[in-house]
Amino acid sequence: MKKKKIKKEDFDILSPFSLPWLYSETVKDHFFHPRNFMRPDEEKRFKYNAVGMVGSPQCGDVMKFWLLIDPKTEKIKKARWRTFGCGSAIASTSMLSTMITEKREVTLKEARKITPNDIMKRLGGLPERKIHCSVLGDKALREAINNYYWRTGQYEKIQPESGRIIDKVLKITDLDIEKAILEGAKNLEEVQEKTKVGLGDPNCLEEAGELVKFYLEKYQKSV
Amino acid sequence: MKRIYLDYAATTPMRKEVIEAMKPFGDKIFGNPSAIYFEGRLAKNFLEKAREKAAKILNSRPDEIIFTNGGTESINLAILGLARFYKNFFKKPRLITSKIEHPAVLEAMKQLEKENFEVIYLNVDKFGVVRLEELKKSLNPQTILVSIMYANNEIGTIQPIKKISEIIKNFRQKKLKINFPFFHTDACQAAGFLEIRPEKLGVDLMSLNGSKIYGPKASGLLYLRNGVKIEPIIFGGGQENNLRSGTENVASWIGFNKALELAQKEKGKEAKRLTALRDYLIKNILKIPKTFLNGHPKKRLPNNVNVTILDIEGEALVLQLDRYHVSASTGSACQSKILEPSHVLQAIGLPREVIHGSLRLTLGKYTRKKDLDYLIKILPKVVENLRQISPVSLKLKNEKEKNKKRRF
Numbered sequence: 001m002k003k004k005k006i007k008k009e010d011f012d013i014l015s016p017f018s019l020p021w022l023y024s025e026t027v028k029d030h031f032f033h034p035r036n037f038m039r040p041d042e043e044k045r046f047k048y049n050a051v052g053m054v055g056s057p058q059c060g061d062v063m064k065f066w067l068l069i070d071p072k073t074e075k076i077k078k079a080r081w082r083t084f085g086c087g088s089a090i091a092s093t094s095m096l097s098t099m100i101t102e103k104r105e106v107t108l109k110e111a112r113k114i115t116p117n118d119i120m121k122r123l124g125g126l127p128e129r130k131i132h133c134s135v136l137g138d139k140a141l142r143e144a145i146n147n148y149y150w151r152t153g154q155y156e157k158i159q160p161e162s163g164r165i166i167d168k169v170l171k172i173t174d175l176d177i178e179k180a181i182l183e184g185a186k187n188l189e190e191v192q193e194k195t196k197v198g199l200g201d202p203n204c205l206e207e208a209g210e211l212v213k214f215y216l217e218k219y220q221k222s223v
Numbered sequence: 224m225k226r227i228y229l230d231y232a233a234t235t236p237m238r239k240e241v242i243e244a245m246k247p248f249g250d251k252i253f254g255n256p257s258a259i260y261f262e263g264r265l266a267k268n269f270l271e272k273a274r275e276k277a278a279k280i281l282n283s284r285p286d287e288i289i290f291t292n293g294g295t296e297s298i299n300l301a302i303l304g305l306a307r308f309y310k311n312f313f314k315k316p317r318l319i320t321s322k323i324e325h326p327a328v329l330e331a332m333k334q335l336e337k338e339n340f341e342v343i344y345l346n347v348d349k350f351g352v353v354r355l356e357e358l359k360k361s362l363n364p365q366t367i368l369v370s371i372m373y374a375n376n377e378i379g380t381i382q383p384i385k386k387i388s389e390i391i392k393n394f395r396q397k398k399l400k401i402n403f404p405f406f407h408t409d410a411c412q413a414a415g416f417l418e419i420r421p422e423k424l425g426v427d428l429m430s431l432n433g434s435k436i437y438g439p440k441a442s443g444l445l446y447l448r449n450g451v452k453i454e455p456i457i458f459g460g461g462q463e464n465n466l467r468s469g470t471e472n473v474a475s476w477i478g479f480n481k482a483l484e485l486a487q488k489e490k491g492k493e494a495k496r497l498t499a500l501r502d503y504l505i506k507n508i509l510k511i512p513k514t515f516l517n518g519h520p521k522k523r524l525p526n527n528v529n530v531t532i533l534d535i536e537g538e539a540l541v542l543q544l545d546r547y548h549v550s551a552s553t554g555s556a557c558q559s560k561i562l563e564p565s566h567v568l569q570a571i572g573l574p575r576e577v578i579h580g581s582l583r584l585t586l587g588k589y590t591r592k593k594d595l596d597y598l599i600k601i602l603p604k605v606v607e608n609l610r611q612i613s614p615v616s617l618k619l620k621n622e623k624e625k626n627k628k629r630r631f
Contacts, residue, residue, distance in 0.1 A: 022542065031539070032546060037612045057576030057615050060536060060556050060564070064614035082614035086538035086555070090612065217563050 023088055024124030030091035035098050038066060038080040046080060049151060052143025055136050061085040063093050063140040069148050074108050076100050081137070088130045092119050093137040100141065108145050112159070114138050166208055169200025174211055181215040188212045227549045227594045231435075231526055231587030232376050232412060237478065238437035238588065244481040245439065248474030256471050257460065270473050273480045280487055281429075281446055282420045289445045289463050290476045294411040294432030295327040297445040300467065301407045301428045302331040302370055304453030306340055309367050309403075317366045321345045321353045322570040323380075324372050325409055329566075332370075341365075350519035351380035351571050355390060362394045366404040373413035373424075377554060377567040377583060378518030379527025381417070384408055388425025405451055411435050411443075415486045416494040416525050427451050431483065433475070437588060438482030442475040497525040497586050500595060504528050504584065507599040511606055513619045517568060517581060526586040529554075533617045535609040536579050543605045549598055554581040576617060 021028050038046065048066040055062040061084065068078040079101050083093040096119050100106045116135035120126055126135070139161060149157040163173030172195050180194040188209050192198055198205040228236075248269075254262025256270050271285070278285040291297045302318070310316055320332055322344045332342045343361045345353050353371055362369075369391055374381045391406050407428035410419050415436045421429050428451065433442030447453060447466075459468030505516055505528055513533040532540065537553025544551050554565030556579065564578040573581075584598075 031542065034612055040611055053614065057579065057617065058574070060575070060579045062613075062615050082612050084534065084613040084615040085536050087542045089536070090539055 023091065023126065026095070026122070026124045027088060027091040027126070030094040030098075030123070031087045034090060034094040036079055036081060036094065036101060037097075038064075038082050042080075046078075048078070048080070050144045050148035052140045052145070052147050054139040054143055055085075057084060061089050061136055063089070063136050065097075065137070065140045065144040067141075067144045067148065069108065071152065075104070076106050076108070076111060077104065081140070083137075085136075086130075088123075088126050089136070092116075092123060092126070092135045093140075095119055095122050096137040096141060098122075108148065112142055112145055114141070166211065167197045167199075167201045167204050170196055172197045172200075177208060177211045178215050181212065185212075186216070224548050227597060229584040229586060229590065229594075229598070230550045230552050231590075232379075232524075232583070232585035233552060234434045234440065235437045235587055236589075237439055238482065238485065240485060241438055241478045241481045245474045245478040248477055252473070256473065257462065266471075266473050269477060270471055273473075273477055277444060277480055277483065280483055282422060283446060284449060286464065287447055287449055289447055289466050290471065290479070291443045291445055291463075291467055292441045292469075292472060292475075293434065293443045294325075294409070294430055296467075297430035297432070297443045298325070298327040298407075298409055299331050300445055300453065300456050301430055301447075302328065302368065303334065303456050304466070305368055305405060305407070305428065305451070306335050307338075308452045308454045310338075310340070313365050313367065315341055315365050317341045317343065317361075317363060319343045319345065319358065319361050319366060319369045319404070321347060321371055321382075323347050323351055323375055323377075323567045324370070325376055325411070328370055328372070328409055340367075345371075347380075347570050349571050350522070351375055351378050351567065352519065352522070353382055353387070355383070355386060358387065359390055359394075362391070362404065364403075368405050368407060370407040370409070373408045373410040373417065373419075374524050375518070375567060376412050377565060378529045378571065379412075379524035379585075380519045381413070381522045381524065384424045384426065392425065412524060414483065416490050416497075419487070421446050421448065433479035433482055436482045436486040439475045439478040442472065442479035444476075444479065493588070494525040497590070500586055500590060500592060501525055501528055503592070504586075504595050504599070505530070507595075508602065511603050513617070515619070517571065517573070524585075526590075528584040528586070530582055530584075531573070531577050532580045532582055532606055533577065533619060534580065534613050534615050535606060536613075537581055539609055540580075540582055540605065543609065544602075547601050547605065549601070552583040552585075554583065555579045576615075 046066065048068050050067040050069055053064040064082045066080040067076055070077050079097045081093050081097050083090050099114060099122060100111050116131060116138055119135055119138065142161060146158045163175030165171055165173050176195045177191055177197060180191045185191045185194055191212050197208045252266055252269060254266040256263060256267035274285045274288050277288045291300060306318060318332060318335060318340050320328055336342050345357050347353055371382055371387055373384055388406055391404060405427040408426045409430050411430060411432035412435060413419060414431050427448040429446040431444050434440040453466060455466050457468050462468050462471055508514060508530050509516065514530050517529040517531055537555030541551050541553050554568045556564040564575055568578040568581055
């Protein structure tokens with residue numbers, strides 16, 4: 001029998017897609033086939049009555065949502081988005097747009113309740129360090145919802161972004177921590193001086209510490 | 224479909240000659256070089272031959288060669304070892320390095336800051352070249368060590384190592400402290416393309432890495448000029464002249480030696496070939512609107528291309544290219560473990576929003592023009608797709624200003 005000559009191609013036996021990917025299969029699917037994003041050709045003719053945007057290019061993530069809301073039922077009829085960010089940022093925004101349009105029955109009230117955790121679950125999970133930075137789509141969505149209420153004069157329904165509560169007793173949110181960092185706090189102790197985080201609920205200190213580290217890195221100050 | 228690997232600065236595959244050279248050391252020549260019976264003596268013989276050969280390539284002495292398990296280890300040993308050995312000779316010992324070094328250098332320096340050393344991090348210009356005036360000003364009689372990389376791993380900028388060693392020599396003569404400071408260079412990225420003989424460069428210590436020059440991973444060496452003293456950072460049986468304990472990794476070091484020998488032999492020809500390919504790739508990528516080159520247009524490694532592509536994020540771009548069978552790298556925060564964008568691109572003055580869109584392509588031995596033509600064909604499409612879903616539209620200063628202020 002002839003000995004089979006090993007060709008260079010034989011080293012390519014492993015298709016890159018049979019290997020486990022960086023993120024879950026769902027993330028991969030949404031990243032490579034993003035749903036509902038605003039195509040340049042439809043930007044001018046797409047009808048919407050709400051728009052919201054969060055993030056900044058400096059931090060590496062920006063998300064924008066356009067919504068068409070039925071004024072009678074206040075249900076979301078159509079959604080479009082755009083995202084500047086890494087793979088998981090694009091996928092999570094795409095997933096969120098699916099979640100609010102797949103049934104065509106989602107009310108603004110329901111949409112507002114969607115949390116990063118809900119999006120993550122649908123995505124089949126994300127790496128820990130990606131969660132804070134890449135799941136911003138829900139914030140952009142809530143911005144858009146507020147924008148709708150503002151446009152329609154329902155000012156009483158506007159809910160300013162209140163952040164996620166970290167210290168359950170003192171009701172201190174991640175926004176308060178972010179603000180403290182922006183005001184110059186350089187470590188957890190200094191954040192505590194400004195916000196009292198952890199004094200009401202000492203169990204939250206670990207999470208608070210992580211957030212402090214995250215925001216310090218985000219705003220480029222020495223840790 | 225065939226993969227197009229364009230991340231040779233991350234690591235290289237082992238070349239055939241290296242694999243061949245290493246083969247007998249798996250099961251035939253396996254003894255512990257410290258043993259006095261036949262197998263030990265045999266292994267020892269090959270190890271010392273390898274050392275002599277490495278010394279010859281570097282035009283130095285065999286006792287100036289310390290084999291290590293890689294670039295990071297060589298660098299750590301050089302910096303930590305030397306600083307700790309001479310610490311007590313000085314009141315306020317100072318170390319000087321640059322802001323664009325590899326983490327192996329920067330983290331070692333951070334550790335030494337904790338041990339009460341003063342560390343000066345030199346700034347670089349917009350091309351990534353160390354500011355020599357700043358180096359001159361930073362040298363003082365307390366300075367033990369200057370550590371500057373030969374060529375940068377991210378943007379490929381080549382440092383004026385000879386000029387730096389001249390400055391250091393002048394300082395030594397002026398101060399009549401003949402020995403201090405010592406000069407270490409991290410030559411891991413340079414060894415495949417540039418002159419690395421220490422006497423030609425005027426360096427006292429030099430770190431090399433096998434896995435960047437088609438040798439095995441976790442192989443490298445530290446050149447330590449005769450008369451320069453260091454402390455070990457790994458303790459044990461006293462191998463490698465008591466500077467690196469642990470049973471000698473003979474197979475790996477034989478492979479490393481072969482890789483170094485061939486890299487230095489072929490460097491001229493390969494550098495010329497890759498320089499042409501590099502410039503071809505740069506020229507074509509910059510045809511994409513809102514892009515610019517990072518690093519020096521001329522004084523850069525022959526295999527390094529680093530561009531910024533505005534309005535898109537690097538990790539997304541790398542994942543898209545991966546889907547098209549192209550392997551590349553980015554300085555975006557999303558790829559790093561610490562969520563901080565590239566310290567090198569920050570040091571050359573790029574704003575953060577721009578760093579997120581950086582793309583590094585590093586060519587190598589198996590890169591052909593047709594591979595680059597394929598990339599040139601697909602890249603504009605991939606970029607366009609990502610820009611379509613991006614809400615960001617950053618303004619690039621007009622072309623004229625781009626030429627003036629940025630590279631080229």
